[in-house]
Amino acid sequence: MDTHAIFNIQDDIEFNDCCLQTFHYQITNCEIYRYYVQYIGVDPQHVKHYTQIPFLPIELFKSQRIFASGRVPQVTFSSSGTTGMITSKHEVANIAIYETSFRKAFEAFYGNPADIAILALLPSYLERSGSSLIYMVDDLIKQSRQPASGYFLYNHQDLANTLAKLSAEKTKTVLFGVTYALLDFAEQYKVDFPSLIIMETGGMKGKRKDMIREEVHEILCKAFHVPSIHSEYGMTELLSQGYSTGNGIFKCPNWLKILVRDTNDPLSLLTDAKTGAINVIDLANIYSCSFIATQDLGKIYPDGSFEVLGRFDQSDIRGCNLLVQ
Structure with a gap:
């Protein structure tokens, strides 16, 4: 993967190209992501735009190893949690x-x-x-x-x-x-x-x-x-951050993008400025998964900025039960 290209994205065309390259790399090299895409019935050859890419439920970072085959982790990040809680693990193959x-x-x-x-x-x-x-x-x-x-x-x-x-x-x-x-x-x-x-x-x-x-x-x-x-x-499962300079409105660097999905249909994205569950594309997550469906609720604005409105119960995440179990 060309990390130089990822961190020098200038427009939506370059972003889409990097997304498609990353998707095909991860579908080949990340076993759990490949299983998930197969499980929900998506043919990778039909994916032509980043809005068509399947988003992996973030809960799987708690129960599965989301990591590219043939790589050795340099560091493992973990989420915080109270005693007895299962935490997320994010293995990082290239800390640079x-x-x-x-x-x-x-x-x-x-x-x-x-x-x-x-x-x-x-x-x-x-x-x-x-x-x-x-x-x-x-x-x-x-x-x-x-x-x-x-x-x-x-x-x-x-x-x-x-x-x-x-x-x-x-x-x-x-x-x-x-x-x-x-x-x-x-x-x-x-x-x-x-x-x-x-x-x-x-x-x-x-x-x-x-x-x-x-x-x-x-x-x-x-x-x-x-x-x-x-x-x-930001979160344990990501290697990039968005920032808000006030009023809870966040903006992202060019290699990070926020989309929202229908909370009643996790495979359906919302194109208008509506409230939905947040999906994240983090192209820095090359050797794990760059396409993650979070448990956050949010709203996207026309300029690409977004607002985080809260969280929804994990029981609303459908389509991942087979892999979680």
Whole structure:
């Protein structure tokens, strides 16, 4: 597979070409994906456009090995979960592809990380192994030439002092924070840092009661005196991320695309700006599966941006029971 072409896609024609090449590679080399495509009765020779490509139910990453034959994994990422919960596993054959993906996307949205103070308030991620988010943040911190860059576990006073110093120095700063930890911090401290980019990720992790996005963002905007809260749309099963610079509207790099499917017919895509279940095309997922049907509900807008509206119950995912069992 030509990774150079994937990360240099310029238009929908090039995107479609890369999708078709990736599809045929994965149908040949990823056994579980091939079985799934056969199971739902799709003839690969009839697939001429990325909207015709079957999307693998994301649940299969919990029960099956989604990996290209003949490859050896360099790293395995795993999802978070409570005790006893079955987690997703994503084996990565070429970690350089993941590095290229998140580096290019981050720089396109936020600039060169060398010029940015990268701070991280991600306790639940640091307390387990296999987090793809921690791998990314580690790399961004290493690229940063700002001495304040680093992690803050539960040392909120140190974080408050660091933010105050960076604000006074007018240093461009990105704070990655799991939602519950940002809210914990906001209850204790108020920071006047209007140019701070707060990158919310990860949700409540069972630490606090669930809240709607608007309520969370209002609390954080007031605590940090910022106009908006940024968010990352990523997951263990992907090697690319979309970013929201505010209002919960996400945009993607050119090798990542979001589609929506009918929740009552998982093989049917919705072409209008309607609410549906999110399907993801991540062309960086060369050696696993690039075409994934998630459990997220979302809405696509005409410019290709999208909004995540919540999740639906896994029982709504049809067509994968045979492989799950």
